[in-house]
Amino acid sequence: MTRIDSIAPATDSSTRAPLAAGDLVHVGPGDAPRWWRDAVIYQVYPRSFADGDGDGIGDLPGITARLDHLAELGIDAVWLSPFYRSPQKDAGYDVADYRDVDPLFGTLADFDELLAQAHARGMRVVVDLVPNHTSDQHAWFRAALATPERSPERARYLFREGRGEHGELPPNNWQSIFGGPAWTRVTAGADAHPVTGAVGEVPGQWYLHLFDSSQPDLDWTNPEVRDDFEGVLRFWLDKGVDGFRVDVAHGMIKADGLPDWDGSVSMVEGTEGATDAGAPEDGSTGAGNSGPMFDQDGVHEIYRSWHRVLAGYDGDRALVAEAWVEPLSRLARYVRPDEMHQAFNFSFLTTGWSAPALRRVVAASLHANDAVGAPTTWVLSNHDVVRHATRLGLAEPGARPNGLFASDPQPDEALGLRRARAASLLMLGLPGSSYLYQGEELGLPEHTTLPDDVRQDPAFFRTRRAEAGRDGCRIPMPWEAAAAGYGFGPSGKTWLPQPESYGRYAADVQRGVEGSTYETYRAALATRRAERLGGGDLAWVERYAASADVIAFRNRDVVVVANLGDEPVDLPGGVEVLVASGPVTTDRSADPQVRVPSDTTVWLRTR
Template identity: 55%
Template sequence: MATQPVEATFPDAKHRASTSTQWWRSAVIYQVYPRSFADSNGDGIGDLPGITSRLEALAYLGIDAIWLSPFMRSPQKDAGYDVSDYQDVDPLFGSLDDFDAMVARAHELGLRVLVDLVPNHTSDQHAWFKLALESAPGSPQRQFYHFKDGRGPNGELPPNNWLSMFGGPAWTRITNPDGTAGQWYCHLFDSSQPDLNWENPEVRQAFEEILRFWLNRGVDGFRVDQPHAMGKAAGLPDHPDIERAGAGFIEGEPSPPMWFQESVHEIFRGWRKILDSYPGERAMCGEAYVLPLEFMALWVRPDEFHQTFNFRYLDCDWQPAMLRQTINESFAAFDSVGAPSTWVLSNHDVVRHASRLGGDYGRPTASNGIGPDDPQPDNELGLRRARGATLFTLALPGSMYLYQGEELGLPEHTSLEPQYRQDPTFFRTKGIRVGRDGARVPLPWQAGTSATNGFNDTGAGWLPQPDVYRQYSRDLQQGVTGSTLELYRTAIALRNQLGLGHGSFEWAEEFVGETSLGFINNGILVVHNFGSEPIALPSKKVLAASFTETDGKLEPNDTVWLRL
């Protein structure tokens, strides 16, 4: 048992149980990455009918909702985050009829459906951008985006010093129809993803129509991509410290000119009114990477987003001092505006936590990935730590997001060869950052039924599975005591039964220190062992354990739930 307390910048959290029954305050939401979930037609890319065919497996897991990463029409230069038509399904994934069938089946099974919305930028193949290219500088069509004349004697230099998050400058110069060099357009991500101009009322009106289009088809809400990037400082000035491009808010300093602008909040208030006008508690979660959390909480005031991702928790180095401070900060920030905290350990942009916790790979949200030339993780150690981290996190009050495949204990594909890479990050950095492909590999459903282990019948896959995925296949885990799948299923069921998502929180001081961390939620003691030696546990009933044998002691890297 730890004896030395750790220092915490924020006062120790004491979170009161919620009396609200709003589903999104306590939900377990499962991220479906469509191209890698299930492939119904054998072309190597997952699709909407494939998702529909596997929804019963998600209902078996006990989740409350699914969130679908982009499936809208797109040239797929950034895995669908480059949208060319916001009101249609890309043929890769099926049709609008397929989408309607999927939503209907999900609702039959008691699952809500959230869809990804990408409002910061479109594809360069979107009709809006094509029309802008055909139109003159200063025209209404160009006002849909950020077009500017270049600097220098002949306009040969970018309009400002902004950098793309995928590497290189955040500006690309166009060629006019007559072959001469033209204006530059802004793209905070890939050059195929021009940023929209949210100061233009026509852009705002267009997206309100897009929201209604999907709400009318029965979706239960949206996950909004990069909402903190949508606003830009007037005049698009230089960043005063280019090394901090993308950095969080620093007290006493102005917001960077391309992030965190106050103007975005008016947009989200308008969206919230639209969602609130529909029945059934529609919800909206922002991927607002905004720090510190007291600043992020501004995005979830009662008339804006219902939730926002807690990236502070995801970035936590899984050490007790940092974790304690993060949880304290989370409850202080989100409780102050009456919003639930969200908790997440993996998603499509970060190294899977079953591998990440088996090595030292820096800040997860850097999206650097792990390649064959990097130090390789200890996946056995990583999985043990991941199971412990998951059980600890599922016991926290609030909403939790799961990433497809983590319930199988899937490791990152860390040996993916360059010829298979598809992430723009890999190409824009010339391979210095291998990118996110390793977390996006198709799922193994049935061991040995094809080269893709049941992802489809043909064995084709847009990314190849590593050989080790066979042993993690879902059919080898369902109903097997002690499997990672059954750990998730049991923990989610207990979480619901015990009301932990709506529950209370306070630290269990005798387990708060350098080698352990413990808390109490609704009379349940939750303890994780960060040390290298077993920890003695009180003689209480064990409700759940990340590994089944406790024998009065908690082994290193394990978590236990005890009834007080």
């Protein structure tokens, strides 16, 4: 799958030094780990993966029809973003019924078929769980609005009295992650007016919503809330799901008294990744949400109870934390032996394109998780962040914009793709588990020129159009270059418009093409499995341990070398290239020497 061109022999004898590795930074768990320790898991965003019925919105039958693509790619498991019954104010993360499928996506029978077909292909299925908040259309919240203050129904949520002489001010100064206040005031029925006899509405309590006002936060100190969600877990476990990705896993418990906080709340604190000069030794990048609404110690009691629920089922089920928490030692608390099994490493995702910074975050991540006996779970893209094929093509490749407008400086598409392929191959060479976001195996970039009148992300509207939001990373997949809607569905409709460039990235024009992004991913996943890299060890290659441009490590018998610098890197002779993120060259000597271009990662075996 790798093109290796011929060049003149190198004359610098110093490049012939062996790729010796130093002391082990990480010792793998051996050859019989649990599946979630080393799995490559593929995120499917249902409304954008494949449309089975032609309405322009992806659905469960569409996913089932495309499972062979995932099996051919070589992934181990699929994570499905929410498909539950929902008014879709936040693309399904506003759940109205946790035990049913929204008609937009199909039926419970369609889910059962998807699950059976995935299992038949040897793939596990992880479903999203959204426990921090419900939809305002959930039966519980509708009952809360229909009952008096301090009722048992309202006690399931965080209703509070307002401040000020007449309760006209919010209970505290918290702001929503999507922009604007985190509190909305409700009204209550009033007695008849003493003069007119008219019955009106009077302002009442306020309810907390860390996200959109249509997503009221639950009160997780309430035993009824805890009991019901254990029932939700059992409902899907009984169906045979293999685990749960837990949304906002660090936000379910708030500090006692809901105190004011002078900081700001955002999806990711800070907008720039770590640089060579700025990354602290603990690997922190500013990716951790902070404040009295996040990472409270009480969340761990919840996950210990959920762990016990899953442990009662056969088949090694798993819990995955979406927790924007730093430092990494604090994140590791979520994956202690009696809690969750994986936690996304957002410090890695937000690290800039810098070899020293990447070495620091990798070492710190492995150290923190090794201390609790857990794998590290690597990720570069998902449905909430600008795709890494675009981030890495920006003028500042460590930047973290909350979406991009057509009026913003545009990324270098070719550079971004080259770096994205290199970053992905670097990630997949690391020990632990890795997550792929749908379309990254095709090299899909962000849609950076979406018209404002088609945007749907509530963050765009709540920030009064100041932030582009997340629509650009949620564009429907291109399957067939010559088909309407690039083959997304039978009608050619797509719920968000696809950029013209997606024709170049369609799956059918990459499949079987040597050196394409899709075939590079396939080769990497096959090699990763054959070489058992997910359960391997890690030691830095001494030659590049202090390099400003190169990150290199040995994992089992494979050496991973990533050149992030501006100049090619000549490697010692006597190496066999297993996979490369882009074209590499080799000289014509009897002991061929590999030259790695800028922004390229190679996997090697030393002879």
